[in-house]
Amino acid sequence: MMATQKAGSAIMGLFARNRNVITMSNLIAPRHPRTRFRAAVLMPALNEETVIGDHVASILKAVDLPIWLIDDCSTDDTAERAAKAGARVIKLPARLGAWGATQAGIREAASRGLEFVVTMDADGQHNPDDIVTLIKPIINGECDVVIGSSLERGSKARRLAWRMMRLTSGLQIQDLTSGFRVLNHQAISLLAKPRATTLDYQDVGVLLMLKQAGMRMAEVPVVMSPRANGKSRIFSSWLAVAFYMAHTLLLGTLKRSRPWNQK
């Protein structure tokens, strides 16, 4: 246990800036031949040119991880500004939505054999300083998925929505809609599969798939800032909200684990 914790601390030092440890080859699996890195930050982005440059820069300042920005057909300069700030930009030729864009990054991570990925929103809500906190349980082998949970950001309507989602899906996760997560290589392999491509959103469907595959999930409290440009992409209108809720509640009801199937 102490050896694992020491190893975990050493590995954490590698990803945080001002690290003292230079190599980690003795501590974890051999490097995949196609990549210099064993992890990456994935950010799906749509029209975030006003914040993306600063956001990428702040992530690079906080952790020594490559940033893969998956541009979901932005019509502004999001991709250019992200590239200028130091991110690798993967441009989708057609718009797929946040989950489709995220899965593109996950598929790349799977093909490169990454140990883990951090998924973040590109709108500046997620604090890069929390990345190290979220990575720690993954490095220590305590779980397969870590969710950055911010219950304070929830309005009454959002909390009611979360409650309804928990009721229909059977998931016990508090912040069901958080996009701030860390996935280890097992979760990466699972979510890279075609079955995950049938999902439209990254929340209940993805979490149910992870749960039913026996993935260990943990929530870590984080602080999330208000959206920098104020407008949600998914909840752009009440009709969009209604469709999302109907879709998610039905999905949760139909796909929830039956008592006789629970692991």
Add this chain to the structure above:
Amino acid sequence: MITLLSSVFGVLVASLLLFLVRRDHLHISHGLGWALAILLCALLGFAPRIFDAMASSLGVSYSPILGVALAIAALVIKALMTDIEMSRMKVRQQRLIQKVALLESELQEMTGRPTIDD
């Protein structure tokens, strides 16, 4: 009169089917299904007493409604199968879009050339 109407309808739809397949607007595999449907319509159009016999054996008092009910059931099944196929196609399309993006990104890293415009 109904026999004449259903026969004319059957001939019209058969002609349309032939036109669509010849002009490659309809894939022949879908054409097979529609051809079978037209043959059945033609058969029942020329021999409506078949419905009377089926209806009396099933206990349906008004035999024409049996034809309507079967037609609706067939259309529902067809619509469901179409949605299933569209779901599969959507997944394939989405994964192809992801793959193109990843390959373009890797190519750009290797060559430094910008991506191809759509």
